Amino acid sequence: xxxxxxxxxxxxxxxxxxxxxxxxxxxxxxxxxxxxxxxxxxxxxxxxxxxxxxxxxxxxxxxxxxxxxxxxxxxxxxxxxxxxxxxxxxxxxxxxxxxxxxxxxxxxxxxxxxxxxxxxxxxxxxxxxxxxxxxxxxxxxxxxxxxxxxxxxxxxxxxxxxxxxxxxxxxxxxxxxxxxxxxxxxxxxxxxxxxxxxxxxxxxxxxxxxxxxxxxxxxxxxxxxxxxxxxxxxxxxxxxxxxxxxxxxxxxxxxxxxxxxxxxxxxxxxxxxxxxxxxxxxxxxxxxxxxxxxxxxxxxxxxxxxxxxxxxxxxxxxxxxxxxxxxxxxxxxxxxxxxxxxxxxxxxxxxxxxxxxxxxxxxxxxxxxxxxxxxxxxxxxxxxxxxxxxxxxxxxxxxxxxxxxxxxxxxxxxxxxxxxxxxxxxxxxxxxxxxxxxxxxxxxxxxxxxxxxxxxxxxxxxxxxxxxxxxxxx
Amino acid sequence: xxxxxxxxxxxxxxxxxxxxxxxxxxxxxxxxxxxxxxxxxxxxxxxxxxxxxxxxxxxxxxxxxxxxxxxxxxxxxxxxxxxxxxxxxxxxxxxxxxxxxxxxxxxxxxxxxxxxxxxxxxxxxxxxxxxxxxxxxxxxxxxxxxxxxxxxxxxxxxxxxxxxxxxxxxxxxxxxxxxxxxxxxxxxxxxxxxxxxxxxx
Ligand code: SF4
Numbered sequence: 001x002x003x004x005x006x007x008x009x010x011x012x013x014x015x016x017x018x019x020x021x022x023x024x025x026x027x028x029x030x031x032x033x034x035x036x037x038x039x040x041x042x043x044x045x046x047x048x049x050x051x052x053x054x055x056x057x058x059x060x061x062x063x064x065x066x067x068x069x070x071x072x073x074x075x076x077x078x079x080x081x082x083x084x085x086x087x088x089x090x091x092x093x094x095x096x097x098x099x100x101x102x103x104x105x106x107x108x109x110x111x112x113x114x115x116x117x118x119x120x121x122x123x124x125x126x127x128x129x130x131x132x133x134x135x136x137x138x139x140x141x142x143x144x145x146x147x148x149x150x151x152x153x154x155x156x157x158x159x160x161x162x163x164x165x166x167x168x169x170x171x172x173x174x175x176x177x178x179x180x181x182x183x184x185x186x187x188x189x190x191x192x193x194x195x196x197x198x199x200x201x202x203x204x205x206x207x208x209x210x211x212x213x214x215x216x217x218x219x220x221x222x223x224x225x226x227x228x229x230x231x232x233x234x235x236x237x238x239x240x241x242x243x244x245x246x247x248x249x250x251x252x253x254x255x256x257x258x259x260x261x262x263x264x265x266x267x268x269x270x271x272x273x274x275x276x277x278x279x280x281x282x283x284x285x286x287x288x289x290x291x292x293x294x295x296x297x298x299x300x301x302x303x304x305x306x307x308x309x310x311x312x313x314x315x316x317x318x319x320x321x322x323x324x325x326x327x328x329x330x331x332x333x334x335x336x337x338x339x340x341x342x343x344x345x346x347x348x349x350x351x352x353x354x355x356x357x358x359x360x361x362x363x364x365x366x367x368x369x370x371x372x373x374x375x376x377x378x379x380x381x382x383x384x385x386x387x388x389x390x391x392x393x394x395x396x397x398x399x400x401x402x403x404x405x406x407x408x409x410x411x412x413x414x415x416x417x418x419x420x421x422x423x424x425x426x427x428x429x430x431x432x433x434x435x436x437x438x439x440x441x442x443x444x445x446x447x448x449x450x451x452x453x454x455x456x457x458x459x460x461x462x463x464x465x466x467x468x469x470x471x472x473x474x
Numbered sequence: 475x476x477x478x479x480x481x482x483x484x485x486x487x488x489x490x491x492x493x494x495x496x497x498x499x500x501x502x503x504x505x506x507x508x509x510x511x512x513x514x515x516x517x518x519x520x521x522x523x524x525x526x527x528x529x530x531x532x533x534x535x536x537x538x539x540x541x542x543x544x545x546x547x548x549x550x551x552x553x554x555x556x557x558x559x560x561x562x563x564x565x566x567x568x569x570x571x572x573x574x575x576x577x578x579x580x581x582x583x584x585x586x587x588x589x590x591x592x593x594x595x596x597x598x599x600x601x602x603x604x605x606x607x608x609x610x611x612x613x614x615x616x617x618x619x620x621x622x623x624x625x626x627x628x629x630x631x632x633x634x635x636x637x638x639x640x641x642x643x644x645x646x647x648x649x650x651x652x653x654x655x656x657x658x659x660x661x662x663x664x665x666x667x668x669x670x671x672x673x674x675x
Contacts, residue, residue: 015658016651021633024651026658028666036552038507047645052655058669064505078505085507096669104672117667129551129575143575145553147582147644155648157655161631193492194545194571227548229574247673254665261663293492293548314491314543321490411501432496432549434519 002268004165005234006200009140009265013123015157022159028122030152031108032059032095034086035413036127040150041089052156054094058117059086061100062107063413067376067403070100079413093153106379106405109133109347113217114381116246120235120262125152130347130429132223135232136216137239138265140200142230163229164274166199167267170207172281176470177462179357180215181349181427181446183207183279184222185287185297191277193295196228199275202267203233207281213242214353221348222429225294234266286461288334289431289444291322296431297444298334300461306330325433326441327421334459337443341424342373342454343436344400344447346410349427350378352385354447357471359391361451361462362398368457373400373450374416376408400454412437425453475584477641480613481565483538484606485621486528487599493542494549495576499558512554513561533606539566541598547576556580566612568619570595581634584641588612588619588628597624614638 003011016024030053037059044050051057064079074080083100090097098104104111109130112118120138125131127149134141144158152158168187188195201223208216216233223231240259243249250258289297290304296319298305307319307330323330328337344350344358355377367373375395377383383405386392392402409416410428418424418440427450431442443459448471452460462468503515520527528534540559546569547555556579559567565585570592572580580587590598601621602608610621614635619626630638637644648655 016654024648024654026655026662028662029669035504039509039553042507042509043645049645055668055670063501076505082505082507096672115673117669119667122666127551127553129549143551145551145556145575145579145582147553147579151645151648154645155652155655156659157648159644159648193548194573197545197571197574224549224575227545227573248667248669250665250667257663258665293494295492317489318491411496413501413505430494430496430549432494434500435496438500438519 001272002270004267004271004273005138005202005265006140006165006230006232009121009123010162012121022161024157025123025160027125027152027156027158028056029112029117029124030057031112031124031126031131032057032149033062033108033128034082035063036146037089037149038082038085039146040153041093043150044153049154051093051095051153056156057095057153059090059095059097060105060108060111061086063407063411065100065406066414067406067408067416070404103380106381107347107350107407109221110351110378110382113137114379116243116249119243119249119258120239121265125158129224130221132229132231133217133221133347135220135223135230136213138232138235138262140230140232143224164199166196166201166228166275166277167273168201168203168277168279169205170203170279170281171205172207174207174281174284176472177448178284178286179446179448179471180211180218182284182287184219185289185294185444186279186284187277188222188226188295189287189297191226193225193293194227196223196226199228201226201228201231203231208233209236212353213238214351217351218348222294225429235262286446286449288449288459290326290328290334291319292325292431292433294429294431294444296322300334300449300459302334304328304330304332304334336458338423338458339371339425339443339453340422341418342371342450343409343424343426343428344373344450345376345378345408346428347378348429349447350376350382352382354427355382355386355391358447358451359394360469360471361448362400362454363394365398365455367399367454371454371457373454374403374409375400376403377405379405409436411435425450425459475582475641475643478565478584478586478614478638480611480615481538482609482611483565484536484608485539485541485598485602485610486534486537487602488528488540488542489599491543492545492548495547495552495555496549498547498555499552504552504554509557510561512558516558516562538563539568539610539612540564541595541602542567542569544569544571544592546572548573551575553579553582556583556585560585568595568598581638582644584638586612586614586638590619590626590628594626
């Protein structure tokens with residue numbers, strides 16, 4: 001029987017296999033950030049262990065970093081202590097760190113691909129659930145907990161049990177104004193937040209193949225919101241073109257050898273998936289979430305659902321509590337929901353392409369008077385690129401705030417937080433209660449919907465705006 | 475990590491699905507760099523804002539077994555969620571479905587996650603709501619949960635079960651196979667990327 005792409009990558013990394021034990025899997029790249037690593041380094045020290053492969057490890061500062069005034073010490077002493085701990089640990093164990101102010105600094109899932117450290121066929125882990133982002137390159141990439149971070153630091157391996165295989169096939173062409181974010185929100189709305197549990201998802205089909213690398217990363221990023229631990233897409237010419245010339249991409253004869261290997265990384269025609277989902281791209285519209293988990297999403301044309309109509313008791317109760325938390329009434333058209341804040345950024349939608357789409361919609365216009373818009377590039381490189389293209393000026397002229405790179409309001413570990421009761425349209429990935437600040441209310445949206453919403457102050461699709469430059473389906 | 479063999483205690487019914495790790499412990503509590511003291515963040519929003527929240531009810535204050543709705547532990551990979559539950563006095567979480575990373579993390583620190591069918595969870599909820607003092611025993615050796623006259627079998631993969639019963643830490647186990655790791659490394663293609671030396675973007 002044939003094998004899936006994920007199975008091939010997995011098999012190529014088995015160090016040791018013995019009946020009755022998990023496989024020992026080799027890890028090609030370990031990404032580290034300040035939040036989930038301090039206890040792991042303490043564990044190493046306590047046991048007198050070292051980092052086995054500092055050269056396969058890369059650290060950055062992202063979750064706690066302020067997006068204003070980044071060259072001053074962090075004002076919050078606890079955030080500062082956590083960042084300082086990472087700096088000490090990186091220095092002590094010989095790990096490369098991109099600290100605040102460094103030109104490689106940024107959200108961990110943005111900098112790996114940008115540096116060319118993320119490549120097809122690799123195993124990549126990080127103490128962060130959105131490590132699935134790197135699957136866009138055909139890598140097997142998944143989030144781990146702090147104990148596993150310690151395990152990888154010490155041994156460069158992880159004990160693993162093989163996962164089940166799921167295929168999400170998206171065929172056809174995306175309509176104008178519909179983006180990768182809408183695709184993944186639609187997938188999660190369809191299969192639910194537990195739908196991918198125990199599985200690795202491979203995204204396939206003509207609509208996926210047509211996507212840019214940035215868009216593929218957006219999709220793989222949110223695999224975790226569908227319950228899957230990893231999501232991946234077979235590498236192709238788009239992947240190779242993105243990687244060519246990146247600092248850590250192979251060169252010369254190495255490049256040829258690498259491409260030859262990468263080209264073998266496809267699912268066999270006779271491979272069997274445990275679960276298959278099909279989606280017609282042409283049927284998709286911009287999606288927004290109305291509730292407090294990412295599966296609670298609907299096309300923007302819909303209205304807030306009535307929990308009484310939900311048959312499953314758990315789902316109904318979840319919907320009731322979501323509406324209470326979100327301050328929404330069943331039957332309200334989604335387009336009539338006013339927002340206070342628009343957040344454009346995060347490892348889901350904080351890349352250059354996302355900023356370009358939003359800037360095109362904002363150019364020459366002004367953010368609604370009752371709305372604030374925060375634009376946070378995913379990395380310093382994204383910021384510099386955007387500034388070179390003049391996008392920063394477009395945002396500033398439109399009345400948006402242009403910030404430094406980091407996770408920012410995606411989870412509000414830095415000062416960028418929603419106030420209690422404040423409502424946001426956010427390009428991030430989680431609408432959990434309190435995720436963006438205590439009592440804050442989050443609607444997940446695409447960058448195009450975020451920009452359109454900023455202009456009107458209520459949830460808005462780009463096509464709702466007169467003479468807006470509707471982005472081609474991307 | 476502490477070994478887990480069998481545990482008897484009272485159980486709290488958490489009738490909620492999709493309890494994500496941001497609810498178990500919000501991000502602001504993750505800034506600590508130590509491994510202990512996370513109980514103050516455990517379910518803090520619900521404990522603060524909902525007087526009726528199950529763990530605010532005195533009859534469940536000493537519960538050490540949490541019986542939750544489906545999809546418990548979704549969201550972030552933060553192992554702090556497991557530490558917060560342990561620090562908050564829980565040794566076992568029962569649910570009909572766990573998020574993968576949470577479940578995996580739980581096995582690293584000796585918090586037992588027990589998978590039980592939805593009807594069995596409903597029956598257990600009904601019992602502990604009727605009598606919160608009902609002792610519930612979770613026996614990992616026998617792989618069964620017992621309360622009153624009810625016995626519900628559960629399964630844990632044999633390797634994880636052995637590790638939990640013995641309280642073994644993974645790093646030590648893996649270090650027995652360093653030769654295999656070294657041999658694997660010798661065969662890796664030379665063109666695979668290295669983060670060092672730093673080549674800036
Ligand atoms: S941007 Fe958000 S989801 Fe992504 S790594 Fe940062 S906190 Fe996590």
